[in-house]
Amino acid sequence: MSTGIGPGPAGTATGPAPRPAPVLSVRDLSVRFLMPAGRRVAAVTGARFDVLPGECLALIGESGCGKSVLASALLGLLPGNAQTAGSAFLGGLDLLTAGERTLARTVRGRLIGLVPQSPAAHLTPVRTVRSQLEETVAALTATRGRAALRTAAEAAAERAAFPATHLDRYPHELSGGLAQRAATALALVGDAPLLLADEPTTGLDRDLVDRTVDELRRHVDDPGGTEGAGRALLMITHDLAAAERIADRVAVMYAGRIVELADATAFFGTPGPRHPYSRGLLEALPDRAFRPVPGMPPELGDLPDGCAFAPRCARATDLCTGQAPPSGEVACHHPHVPEDVRA
Numbered sequence: 001m002s003t004g005i006g007p008g009p010a011g012t013a014t015g016p017a018p019r020p021a022p023v024l025s026v027r028d029l030s031v032r033f034l035m036p037a038g039r040r041v042a043a044v045t046g047a048r049f050d051v052l053p054g055e056c057l058a059l060i061g062e063s064g065c066g067k068s069v070l071a072s073a074l075l076g077l078l079p080g081n082a083q084t085a086g087s088a089f090l091g092g093l094d095l096l097t098a099g100e101r102t103l104a105r106t107v108r109g110r111l112i113g114l115v116p117q118s119p120a121a122h123l124t125p126v127r128t129v130r131s132q133l134e135e136t137v138a139a140l141t142a143t144r145g146r147a148a149l150r151t152a153a154e155a156a157a158e159r160a161a162f163p164a165t166h167l168d169r170y171p172h173e174l175s176g177g178l179a180q181r182a183a184t185a186l187a188l189v190g191d192a193p194l195l196l197a198d199e200p201t202t203g204l205d206r207d208l209v210d211r212t213v214d215e216l217r218r219h220v221d222d223p224g225g226t227e228g229a230g231r232a233l234l235m236i237t238h239d240l241a242a243a244e245r246i247a248d249r250v251a252v253m254y255a256g257r258i259v260e261l262a263d264a265t266a267f268f269g270t271p272g273p274r275h276p277y278s279r280g281l282l283e284a285l286p287d288r289a290f291r292p293v294p295g296m297p298p299e300l301g302d303l304p305d306g307c308a309f310a311p312r313c314a315r316a317t318d319l320c321t322g323q324a325p326p327s328g329e330v331a332c333h334h335p336h337v338p339e340d341v342r343a
């Protein structure tokens, strides 16, 4: 199983094949919001993961756990009262220290294609999909000339399975699924090596969720366009079924920290999650135990000492409340082991 953490051994003649260089490498990423009266909100703490070429990493957790803040940090879209630490390298560029000019000209659209949470809000309401695609093609590629832009916009729509018959429609004339495809088409125009999908299935019914995530996965497996293989997908979602459907690996976030990083097959199947919170998330699913995680997440501005999950955790001990869990693939003093699962 790939750890996805750390630079990884290069492999030897007798050892495993070398791991490809990550598309995105995040190390010790923290985000603090400075609030009035000196209050500090620890929105993200010490996030550490890689996303490899051809891979989908699903970042999952409840609302307010910090996952969308992490996405905003990667895109340089945090508000002015945010402070960041750590690094997030993409194509040799540290996204956390890049200036706004670089982020606008080089990162958004070109290095990161954003599939937004609310496609209808992301699209300009007073312009047709065709017009928005042509403008994005002109901004992100070398294509010039009316006819060439039209052809390129139609090709971009086709890549996202957006029907050519709907290109001259306005966003309010589209169904939720077609608006999602239009937003995906825009995200794909720049042939970005990283697709960042931030809650891409919000508000969609199950059938559309499946189709949307399958579509995203297709752009990783068979990216088309000019970039060739090697695109990566970071999907931020609270929808575990969507994550199970397409993810290669899963990162679980709780109270601003990544508490488990696991291979998706092992996580959703056998032996299952090792962190008690991760197990609670799965057991809350209707097609599993349908038993919600008791209690509520803590305020990010008032995190307890030790493990932030301790007040909700049946395995908590004095060690958990007194000492922060170890960092690593499972941030827990008493993680589940495979024997627990077989019991």
Ligand code: SF4
Pocket (backbone or CB within 6 Å): 275, 276, 277, 307, 308, 309, 310, 311, 313, 314, 315, 316, 317, 320, 325, 331, 332, 333, 334, 335
């Ligand atoms: S460190 Fe302790 S309280 Fe936290 S998840 Fe693990 S067992 Fe539960």
